[in-house]
Amino acid sequence: MSWTKLIQRCDTLPSTNDRAKELARQGAPEGTAVIARSQTAGRGRLGRSFHSPAGTGLYMSVILRPRCTAAQLMHLTCAVALAACDAVEATAGVRPGIKWINDLTLGSCKLGGILTELSFAPDGTVDFAVVGIGINCSGDFPKELRGIACSLEGAVTCEVLAEALIDTLEEMNHQLLTDQKAIMDRYRRDCITLGRQVRVISPSETRQALAESVNDDGSLVVLFEDGQRTTVSAGEVSVRGLWDYI
Ligand code: BTN
Numbered sequence: 001m002s003w004t005k006l007i008q009r010c011d012t013l014p015s016t017n018d019r020a021k022e023l024a025r026q027g028a029p030e031g032t033a034v035i036a037r038s039q040t041a042g043r044g045r046l047g048r049s050f051h052s053p054a055g056t057g058l059y060m061s062v063i064l065r066p067r068c069t070a071a072q073l074m075h076l077t078c079a080v081a082l083a084a085c086d087a088v089e090a091t092a093g094v095r096p097g098i099k100w101i102n103d104l105t106l107g108s109c110k111l112g113g114i115l116t117e118l119s120f121a122p123d124g125t126v127d128f129a130v131v132g133i134g135i136n137c138s139g140d141f142p143k144e145l146r147g148i149a150c151s152l153e154g155a156v157t158c159e160v161l162a163e164a165l166i167d168t169l170e171e172m173n174h175q176l177l178t179d180q181k182a183i184m185d186r187y188r189r190d191c192i193t194l195g196r197q198v199r200v201i202s203p204s205e206t207r208q209a210l211a212e213s214v215n216d217d218g219s220l221v222v223l224f225e226d227g228q229r230t231t232v233s234a235g236e237v238s239v240r241g242l243w244d245y246i
Contacts, residue, residue: 003031003170007162010034012054014041017115017132020061024119024128030065031170035162042134044113045102046238051149056139057112058158061132062169068177069125070118074217075180077102077116077234078187080131083172084114085190087165088135092155097192099246100211100220101234104135105192108246109150111136131169137161148245184216192246193220198239200224200232211239 006029013019013036020034036059039052052059066073081098088104088111089095096104102114112135121127136151137158152161175183188194193211200209200222209222212229219233240246 002029003173004029005166005170006032007166008032008034010036012036012038012040013059015039015043015132016059016061017043017117017130020063020130020132021117021119021128024063024065024130028063030063030128030173031166032063033060033162033166034062035060043132044115044134045234050113050115050134051141051145052134053139055158056151057137058133058135058161058165060134060162060165061130062166064129064131064173064176066126066129066173066176070120072177073118073126073129074219074233075184075187076129076131076176077114078214078218079172079176079183080114080116080133080169082183082187082190083168084112084133084135084165086168087161088152088156090168091161091164092152094152094155095190097246098187098190100191100193100214100239101218105246106150106152108241108244110148110245111150111152133165135161180216184214184218187218188214193239196246197242198222199242200237200239202232202237208242 016034038054042050042052044050104112115132138154209224213221
């Protein structure tokens with residue numbers, strides 16, 4: 001499907017993902033981007049909030065219309081994280097790491113994150129995907145986020161980063177369904193979680209494990225201390241470092 005570069009800029013929104021979903025339901029084409037200067041209800045994965053103050057971060061959501069099933073799109077969040085790393089590197093001169101599955105990192109802190117949401121057609125295929133990207137460009141953080149969150153410290157403006165990101169997302173979108181293995185090979189290189197001891201957190205328990213590998217569908221293979229090896233998906237668990245966020 002062809003990519004239409006349309007940008008809707010807003011001052012404040014509850015969440016750019018919600019606005020992009022509204023536009024997608026009204027038929028907005030693939031490539032439509034919504035950018036807000038601030039969000040009052042910015043969301044992350046697993047229902048967490050995403051701190052979105054005015055002017056210091058890029059808060060952007062883009063509509064994709066891949067012709068496939070959900071099962072063929074399990075690597076989408078990984079692909080978007082990679083596109084975000086490419087855009088940050090091209091504009092700010094530093095390449096973030098990726099903390100499985102959707103967090104961008106610098107050093108041991110969170111630089112940003114990806115929130116992917118899908119909507120389905122009656123036949124079960126994907127009607128549209130909205131990929132939301134939040135990246136801290138500058139600014140201070142409230143006390144509860146200090147030592148956890150970090151920014152690009154003004155190395156690039158939100159506007160320049162947004163332009164670059166729309167370009168890397170377009171390129172990613174072209175390769176998404178044809179080059180899954182190549183995308184995931186690059187993801188594995190950027191994924192700082194691999195080879196680390198992590199806490200694997202599910203609603204029922206937290207267990208320590210070694211993060212061994214990421215499969216081509218984005219799932220994580222972990223080796224628990226009792227020798228049990230398991231594949232976990234991002235819908236089931238999150239991971240944290242043993243002592244800190246990464
Ligand atoms: C996470 O930390 O788990 C993902 C954070 C994603 C934040 C972005 S900001 C733009 C878009 N709108 C939202 O409400 N969330 C995403």
